[in-house]
Structures are given as C-alpha cells and as structure tokens.
C-alpha cells in the first residue's frame with residue numbers, strides 16, 4: 032500500500048486550513064501512469080512511501096489575482112524555510128513552481144529559484160526528503176499558513 036510521507040500530510044493539512052475552499056483539481060500525490068514511466072517522487076519508493084505532493088495554485092479561486100500572489104508567496108516561503116536552518120527544514124527536498132525549481136543541490140544556487148522549462152504553472156510541486164513520522168508531524172512555520180488563525 033502506498034502512503035504519503037508524514038511531512039506531506041502535515042503541510043497539505045496546514046494549507047487546507049489556511050485556504051479553506053481552495054481549488055484542489057490540480058492537487059496530487061501518487062503518480063499516474065505517466066509518472067510511473069519515469070523517475071518521480073510521486074512514485075512509491077521501495078517501502079511504498081510517496082515523497083511528493085502537488086498543491087493546486089488556485090488557493091483563492093474566487094480571486095484569481097490574490098490567488099496567484101498567494102501561490103507564489105507560498106512557494107517562496109517553503110523555499111525560504113528550507114534554507115532557514117530551522118528545525119525540520121531539511122524535510123524539504125525541492126520545490127517546483129512557475130517554470131522554476133529550487134533545491135539545495137548546488138552551492139551556487141542553494142535554495143534559490145533557478146532554471147527554465149520546469150512547467151508547473153497550475154500547481155506547486157513539493158518533494159520531501161524522509162519518511163520520519165515524528166519530524167514529519169512538526170508544523171511548518173510558514174507565515175502564510177497562519178492566515179485566518181489570528
């Protein structure tokens with residue numbers, strides 16, 4: 032049985048809470064046939080763990096302009112968190128959104144948006160490093176996810 036890593040469950044739940052009514056049509060976690068044909072974090076690893084989620088960029092469907100802004104902000108904050116050195120930040124492996132990717136792969140572009148041709152205009156792709164359930168359940172301290180809680 033395939034299952035999503037805890038960090039993915041936690042982040043998605045926080046996003047659901049911060050953006051009630053968000054469009055989920057481009058959401059995803061487990062790979063479809065197309066994914067299965069190539070190497071992807073949406074495909075279960077040897078132990079059945081899926082290491083990636085897609086979050087539909089229509090976070091505020093009734094306000095496209097605000098939605099667009101919020102999606103970029105969310106993607107940026109995930110990247111900033113990954114680079115922050117904060118507890119649990121190493122759970123993030125890479126993020127893809129709006130044709131660009133950010134990861135800690137290369138020293139020169141360490142957690143900076145880079146590249147071109149990565150697609151992902153309708154959803155934010157987030158890959159996670161590990162399956163640890165304790166680390167995974169820790170809340171992601173992103174300012175944008177505190178929306179509606181104040």
Ligand SMILES: [Zn+2]
Pocket residue numbers: 073083084085155156157
């Ligand atoms: Zn994806």
